[in-house]
Amino acid sequence: PVDPVSRARLRLVHHRVIRDWYPLVAEIENSTAKKAEKPRQQLKESIVAANDLFKESDFLLSEELSLVDCTLAPLFWRLPVYGIDLGKPGSTIQGYIQRLISRPSFKASLTRAEREMVLNAT
Template identity: 35%
Template sequence: MTSSLSKRNTMVLYGLENDIHSHRVRIVLAEKSVAYDTVNIKMSAPPLELIEVNPSLSLPTLVDRELVLYGSEIIMEYLDERLPYPPLMPIYPVAKARCRLMMHRINEDWYTLIPKIEQKDQAAKKELIDSLISISSMLEEPPYFMTDEFTLVDCCVIPLFLRLKHWGCAIPKHATGLWDYIKKVMKKESVMQSLTATEKVWLTELLQSGD
């Protein structure tokens, strides 16, 4: 690939503003304390340099010198291996496989509902909330999402949880494990650093609904 982007010294993240998949990557970048440039694009007028390196315009797209990656999970795992501290996946194969399986289930069970929820589908909203309530008690003991360490699994669920109030998905007060998790992780420095101005508003609205 010969491109002006490859001459940059910092990583470049292309995505739609306030996009949930870009947010997953932004949390990882903040957790790794890495300098990067963000380019929010409009699909109606994508920048020429992005078309040059990624004609399909799959988003988010990360450019790291000569390397071009797209797909949030691929980017997240690359960043975790490229920037090993702090680690966001377990060292041991069994624990790592469990994290990957959990990420797969989150994508299949929850993220697939998002397009319907954004279209005001009440059945999809209920399905998501019912599923979250069902795992609430599992979040009461470990400090993070069913584990003792902050992992890529947390980076997947945090953007989704943050948008619940914005989507009109009300978390009942009795889901204490879920609320405790939300209130704890949303205070994390890397999470706060990852937020856009709009996402900060969504977070405020979410936390107010839990008081």
């Protein structure tokens, strides 16, 4: 974004995603199925709680793709692998996820293993 306030908001959200969501992802990936249940639930609840951020525009707080969107795309792509279904409360986020993963640049960035990972999880 051009204006400083919008840039600051995006930087703040980016910081929160890295600080709050990615440690939960690491915990899910490095834990047994039973121990991963708590961080899985925390991640789901936190994502759903942010639902309103995804209503404002095509991308997160912006009409243009930003670094925050690029940070969220791999996490959201892997939600089925982590056993997280956002359900009806996350319907706005589901639309956002579809806009992200349908981009040719996102599809081109996936390795064969990443494509298969999600296909095998669904």
